[in-house]
Amino acid sequence: MTTTDPREAVTRAHREEWARVVASLSRRFGDLDIAEDAAAEAFATAVERWPTDGVPANPGAWLTTTAGNRAIDRIRRERKREHKHWEAQVLSDPPGSGAPAGAIDDDRLRLIFTCCHPALSMEARVALTLRLVGGLTMAEIARAFLVREDAMTRRLTRAKTKIKQARIPYRVPDAEDLPARVTSVLAVLFLVFNEGYLASGPDTGPIRLDLTAEAIRLTRLTRGLLPTDGEVAGLLALMLLTEARRPARISAAGDLLMLDEQDRTAWDVALIAEGHALVRERLVTGLAPGRYQLLAAINAVHTSARTMGETDWSQIVALYDQLVRIDTSPVVALNRAIAIAEVAGPDVALALVDRLENPLVGYQPYQATRADLLRRLGRGREADTAYGLALDLAASPAEAAALTRRRRLGRPPGA
């Protein structure tokens, strides 16, 4: 028995053991639904029992055993008449019967790949991953995505039914399929992160901010399970280096601040150090970097500069040159143009930006970038119009305030 506070112990066990419990039960019983319910019941039992019985020496094993017993109870109830052979098989493999640690880790990896299977819709993948791997409640997930709880529950139920009916396997993909399947997992984690990060305006409650923390936690977990995968490391580094700047992103007045307006001493030094170490780790492999690794490297350059003026823009342009070769999205081209403005001047950048009008005309950062470039070129009237277009597309009051502030910079004094 440990001397820790039981409530704290349950919270910690939930954070550290939830995915493991769900994953090992999913493999044992071949049913995500049973695994999820049994895990939830086991944690509820812990909340009840640990304060009086004491915290078990090995909370993970206790939870797995308890959840396993709950699952067997449920299966017995549901399948009383038939499937005797199946019950016997389940019972002959009692919980905690010496499965090696490696196999348990494989279970969590199986769970992640199943939840992020490309045959599921992106919304379903996000809901499944946050519930089954992350252990968030349906109420928390629903609130985070501004969806009603019953709608989110239906979404999750539908996804679990598809997994069962279409027989989406509970398996780590073959080496041949692994890169594509990892990409699918990372897309889910990045979406969760962005959902939290982009929403982190002044009017946003702490729930959405939790999504960035949750995304980082799940990406750390994935990295622990796939330590040699470059893109997993790249995404984790990208998240850490983005998260590191968050304290400086909002002004005391609640406005969203651009990179050149941020107080860099407010950046989180520990997160930056961890992100930089990951980027360096990938560099020494000498392997061609993927999309996330390049984005992380770009962020590493930004976070290496003590001032905006110290930024090594030619390095950033070189990284964007690599990125546009593997990611043809116009958004990447836009960001490359922003970096080029710092190296070759706003006129060169504007010519590149103008070419992106067709795909990006309704994209706020496109209009905002154009406006900033026009302002820097002294084309005040055009800049003013472009700021107007950007403001129409602003997604939050914080974004709008930042645009209005920059718009004023371009107007002659007193205008």
Added chain:
Amino acid sequence: MQYLVSVIDDTAGLATDEEMAAIDAFNDTLRAGGHWVFAGGLAAPTSATVIDNRGEQAIVSDGPFVESKEHLAGLWIWEASDLDVALKLAEEGSKACNRRLEVRPFLSE
């Protein structure tokens, strides 16, 4: 586990000779791998007839039950251990018949 694989077509044309040859070769790999259950091409949707005998009298009407730009041009039934196996086959199959495929499980148990 069996999957219904529907061939989705948005053209009026039948498969070309080249496509037919590729489909034949693909069917051979299905048989060799133990996945082949059934395969068949369908005549144009306009050749369909709908019968409704849920009421007192059978009603026969001309044409497909649903008018759409895309139609079912053919189908396979495959035996596969799980969806990943079926999707892998579907990648090959889509290439062979040069059309989109929908993979849908039969109800099991």
